[in-house]
Amino acid sequence: DQQVKQNSPSLSVQEGRISILNCDYTNSMFDYFLWYKKYPAEGPTFLISISSIKDKNEDGRFTVFLNKSAKHLSLHIVPSQPGDSAVYFCAASTGNQFYFGTGTSLTVIP
C-alpha cells in the first residue's frame, strides 16, 4: 500500500516561472517530510525538509509547504531554471525509515 503518493508523473515549466510539485500521504504518524532531487545515473540528493510541527520551510529558491489537515505536501521552485530538470521524490518518515513517492519528472524549458 503506497503511503506516499505523487500523482503527477511529469511536469513541464518555462524557465523563470514557478514549478509546483505535489505529494499526498496517508499516514498521520509521519513526523518529517523531505524532497529529494535525482539526476539520471545518480543517487537521489537531499533538497529540503520540513518537520510535521511546521507548515512552511524555505531555502533559497525552494519552499516546502505542509498541510497536515489535507495530508498534502508541496514543493515550490521559484524561479525555475533549466538545471532544475530532474526527477523529484517526496519522502516521509516514521519509525526507522522514510517512505518514498514514485517521483515527478520536472522539465524546465529554456
Add this chain to the structure above:
Amino acid sequence: NAGVTQTPKFRILKIGQSMTLQCTQDMNHNYMYWYRQDPGMGLKLIYYSVGAGITDKGEVPNGYNVSRSTTEDFPLRLELAAPSQTSVYFCASTYGPGTGWVYGYTFGSGTRLTVV
C-alpha cells in the same frame, strides 16, 4: 569525504547466479538502508540496519540477505538471482531519527543489475 560508495555500478547476472552488492560509508552513520527502484516506481525498502550487528526486513526482503559487521559496511547478498530482481539498487545512510531526519539520507550512486 567519499560519502556512500556502492560497487559495482553495473552488473549482468544469469538466472540462478549469486552476487554481493557492496556498500560502504565514511560518515559514521548508524543507520543504513538498501532500496530498489523499478521503472516508474518509487524506492522500495529491502533491508535496513540501525547499527552494527542489527538488521531488519523492509517491504521487499525476499531473495535478499544482509549483514552489518561494522558501522561502515552494509553488503546486500542476492542468492539465486531471478529476472524479478532486475532493478537499480541504492544504498543509503543517515545518523537516524533527530538530526538524521532533518537532513534525510545520503545515497550512493546506485548499482544497475540485470538478470537474464
